[in-house]
Amino acid sequence: MGQGLRAGQVDGRWDGGLLRAEQSALVASWLRSPKLLADFSWALADTKVLRVQGPDGQFIVKAGGPDNHHxxxxxxxxxxxxxxxxxxxxxGRLLLADSGANLLVMEYLEGHLVEGTQAEQEPGTYAQAGELLRLFHNQGRRIDGRYELQATAKSLAWLDRAHRIDPAVEREARGRLAEYRPEPVTVVPTHGDWQPRNWLIHSGEVRVIDFGRFEFRPAATDLCRLAVQQWRQQPALEQAFLEGYGTDPRSDVVWRIDLLREAVGTAVWAFQVGDEEFEHQGHRMLTEALARW
Structure with a gap:
């Protein structure tokens, strides 16, 4: 997994300037003579994800800027x-952290990303992912009387930003969001980005990374990204996942709103960061979500 190294030495620092000076020094004090092995950072986010060698083994170092909430x-x-x-x-186990410096050191997990490999097309991968998600979701639940209201307001706020959504599609999306009457929902601990780019596979075993979008939400929201990508034309993958999960947490009325809100956020965010391919996916998601009405 990973993208390889992208930086050379900067002022003799072990991280080649990828981290802020404070973060670099903290990691050096924690791990003692760390060595940068690979940069796994995603270019569209300001979170740095580094594979690091220390005297006691390998680690994942995650760091963000002052405004990074992930x-x-x-x-x-x-x-x-x-x-x-x-x-x-x-x-991976959390080993060290400094919340003020926005810095974490994690246990390194062996494996390669599921995305883009044969494992992404195999039902067994999704059965495992369903089992793991159920394990995560089952740790707590509560009734939230404001979640749906806030999530819908957030989608409308996305539409107030610059985007390239067709005006007629935007009007219909706004209308569907405005007419929706939110009710209290059950929320659970959710991952927020449950999909193959955040799963590793090692010796046939699925492992999970990146909890940077963690939040209490309805359980069904963790299925949105799979539903609009891997499951669209491969119902066997969806079936395997639901068998692993044990039930289907989606309800017809809320699910179509979940998908509409996901589509709006995708189309607008992708335009703002300049990811045209993802933006096209967002537009397709909007068309498919609105067709549910």
Whole structure:
């Protein structure tokens, strides 16, 4: 997994300038003479993800800038909710953290990304992913009277930003969001980006990474990204996942709103970061979501 090294030495620093100076020094003090092995960072986000060699083994270092909220979410997830996945070897253990520096050091997990490999097309992968998601979701639940209202307001706010959504599609999307009458829903600990780009495969075993979008949400929201991508033309993958999960958490009325909100966020965010391929996917998602009416 990973993209390889992309930076040379900067002022003799072990990280080649990929981290802020404070973060680099903290990691050096924690791991003692760390060596940068690979940069797994995603170009469209400001979170740095580094594979690092230390005297006691390999680690994953994750760091963000002062305005990065994903590291705080990931820290909250690891401190309270990743335990069952860690104990069965399906998620990396949090080892060290400094919330003020937006810096985490994680256990390194062997494996390669499922995305783009044969494992992405295999039902067994999805059966395991369903089992792991159920394990994660089952740790807590509560009734939230404001979640749906806030999620819909957020989608409308996305539409107020610059985008390239067709005006007629935008009007219909706004109308469907405005007419929706939110009710209290059950929320659980969710991953927020449950899909093959955040799954590793090692010796046939699925493992989970990146809890940077952790939040309490309805369980069905963790199925959105699979439904609009891998499951669209391969119902066997969806069936395997649901068998692994044990039930289907989706309800018809809320599910179509879930998909519409996901589509709006995708189309607008992708335009703002300049990812045209993902933006096209967002437009397709909008068309398909609105067709549910």
């Amino acid at each position: 590291l705080g979410r990931e820290l909250a997830a690891h401190r309270a909710y990743t335990g069952p996945l860690v104990e069965c070897g399906r998620a």
